[in-house]
Structures are given as C-alpha cells and as structure tokens.
Amino acid sequence: MVEQHRVAVVGLGIGQSHVWSWRRMKDRFTVVAVSDLDESVARETAERIRGEALTFEQLLARDDIDVIDLCTPPSLHLDQIVAVLEAGKHVVCEKPLVSSLADCDALAVAEAAAPGRVMPIFQYRYGGGLQEVKALVDAGAAGQAYTSSVEVSWRRDADYYAVPWRGQWATALGGVLLSQAIHALDMLTYVVGPATRVFCRAKTMVNDVEVEDCAAASLEMADGSLATVSATLGSAQEITRHRFHFAGFSAESGTSPYQSASAPWDVTPATEAAAAELERLRAAQGKRAEDWWGQFERYAGFLDGAAADPPVTLADARASIELLTALYDSARRGVDVTLPMEPDHPLYRGWLP
Numbered sequence: 001m002v003e004q005h006r007v008a009v010v011g012l013g014i015g016q017s018h019v020w021s022w023r024r025m026k027d028r029f030t031v032v033a034v035s036d037l038d039e040s041v042a043r044e045t046a047e048r049i050r051g052e053a054l055t056f057e058q059l060l061a062r063d064d065i066d067v068i069d070l071c072t073p074p075s076l077h078l079d080q081i082v083a084v085l086e087a088g089k090h091v092v093c094e095k096p097l098v099s100s101l102a103d104c105d106a107l108a109v110a111e112a113a114a115p116g117r118v119m120p121i122f123q124y125r126y127g128g129g130l131q132e133v134k135a136l137v138d139a140g141a142a143g144q145a146y147t148s149s150v151e152v153s154w155r156r157d158a159d160y161y162a163v164p165w166r167g168q169w170a171t172a173l174g175g176v177l178l179s180q181a182i183h184a185l186d187m188l189t190y191v192v193g194p195a196t197r198v199f200c201r202a203k204t205m206v207n208d209v210e211v212e213d214c215a216a217a218s219l220e221m222a223d224g225s226l227a228t229v230s231a232t233l234g235s236a237q238e239i240t241r242h243r244f245h246f247a248g249f250s251a252e253s254g255t256s257p258y259q260s261a262s263a264p265w266d267v268t269p270a271t272e273a274a275a276a277e278l279e280r281l282r283a284a285q286g287k288r289a290e291d292w293w294g295q296f297e298r299y300a301g302f303l304d305g306a307a308a309d310p311p312v313t314l315a316d317a318r319a320s321i322e323l324l325t326a327l328y329d330s331a332r333r334g335v336d337v338t339l340p341m342e343p344d345h346p347l348y349r350g351w352l353p
C-alpha cells in the first residue's frame, strides 16, 4: 500500500541534501523534524520546511516518526543506529556506517531484534550510467570480467579539515579510502562482485592530517577478474572515473567528480548479444531519479511493502567495511590480504591505530 512516510533528519551538513532529496517526493515523504547540535541551523531549516527542530532524544521518543536519517559524524553512527532501532523506527545512515566488521555484526543482531531496518547510504549506485552497466551484467550480457579500474582524484585542503572531526582516526575513522573512495569501491563491487585478495599502499602526503590521503591498490575479484584503484585528495583537476572490461562489452564512466555514475557512459559492445541488450535497455529505460533522491525513491517501495529489503542493506555496508578492513590491513603490513575475513582476524574489531 502506498503511504506517506514521516522522516526526521539528524545532522545538517550533508543532511541538508538529504532534506532536499526527501522533499522532492512530497507525495511519499514528509520531513517532520530536523536535529543539529547547532540550534540556529536546526531552527532555520525547520522553519524553511515548516517542521520542528528537536534533539535526537526527542526524536526517539516521538511515535509519529517512521524513519530517522542520520547524517552525523562517523564515530557517532553505531550508538545512534542502535538507539533508533531500539526506539522501534527504521534508520537511514550516511557512510561510513561503522568502523569494524564486529560493529556490523552487532548491528545485524540489533536489527534482527527490532521492527525497523537499517538502510546505509550508497547514493552513487543510482547514477543512470552505472545502472545501465549493472543491468547489462544482470541480463547476462557481460560474460567474463577481465579488468576494472577506479580513479578517485579529488582535492581537499585546510578548509575541509577545519571541521574538527575530519582528518583524525578517532572521529573520521579513515582517510581517502574510507571517506571518499568508499563510493567508488562500492560501485566496483556492485558491478563485478566482491574481492578475494587485495594489496594496498596508503600514505599521507597532501595535508597535515593523521589519516591517509593517497592510496593505490590491486584487487583480485571472486569472479577471477583484476582491478586497480588509485585515490588521492591532491588532484588539481578533480575527476572520478571507472572502466570495466568484460568479454561482452567495455564501459567507461564520465569524469565529473561527484556525478560520474550518471549517464552517459561510453559502452562499447563486443558481441551481438551485448549490442542487442544495450539497444533494448536504452529504448526501454526512462530517466530515473539519481543520487540520494534515487535511493530514497527505491526505499519508498520497500517501506510500502513492495520489496523485502531496503535497496541498500546492512550486508552491503558490511561488504564495504570488509573490503576497507582488508585494504587497511594490507597497507599497514605490506602484504596480500585475503577475503572473506573471519572473526578471529586481528582487524575484525577495527583498523583504527
């Protein structure tokens, strides 16, 4: 049944984009309240949306709120997610969800005991170009994957690190791999599946911060293909780029740093089957919502009961955290690391130094 779902957004940095995205579907979602430690920001946003400015604890106590959307600094996510689940509500939470596989597994236990579900944010998945490539793979038009490449060449300077929680292990939980490349890595595994072996080097070279701001990695994927990752926060020209090379086709994203998942992607079929599937997809697919809007639009279907799971699940975030754990482990020890990682792995409880 199609219902109106009542949402509260907590943390109004990037959370402002969430407020805007929920409100693009006014027939499906109402943002009834917002929360921020900066009361003036909360009040100003609440007035603009004709909602209320409340504390996190007040939101938990309200029985007319269905979904609490957490856009707070990463080190707060674990406790806040558990509190929302215990309050009987659904929870949406920004990346990185938490800082260890152990935390992911604790969340799975909390979710199983609660009526609500956790939806981590991976909004880049919903770019039209990436969706087309994913549809080709799901339709069986790809065949064997050979290699993939991921470039995250962004720029961050002192202004970015002026926000106190950024740049430090304890509060940001990681650097370019965790905070920026997390999306591009998720796009890689969303299309070709999980990695089974990784080697990574990571360094801090661009800014005077604790966490890494440059990284290079090579990955072997479960399907036998290979992938390379290059990530820096010191690029004068900002780009993001993916290339995928399958037996059936090759695909290259655009390079707009924060919109590279969007169409058009340059897709070159190598087989008649892939060419026919691509033609069919392009004829059939209307333009769908992208970014957070795209993820929330699909989430409405889950809340209505049309899907068993949210479009992004705790298992998806766990897979992302597992890959990041392996990359940090490899970078620190200078060795190949194999996945999956078991609970007796030394970094199962986290990679924080």
Ligand SMILES: NC(=O)c1ccc[n+]([C@@H]2O[C@H](COP(=O)([O-])OP(=O)(O)OC[C@H]3O[C@@H](n4cnc5c(N)ncnc54)[C@H](O)[C@@H]3O)[C@@H](O)[C@H]2O)c1
Binding pocket: 010, 011, 012, 013, 014, 015, 035, 036, 037, 038, 056, 071, 072, 073, 074, 076, 094, 095, 096, 121, 123, 163, 179
């Ligand atoms: N998906 C994306 O593309 C994307 C982009 C940017 C940030 N993020 C993620 O979003 C989260 C927030 O990042 P940001 O850049 O907006 O940070 P920010 O510091 O700019 O904003 C966070 C806000 O949360 C508020 N806050 C902190 N603790 C709070 C609490 N207990 N209750 C209510 N409000 C509280 C702060 O006052 C601040 O206004 C991080 O996890 C970050 O990694 C994701």
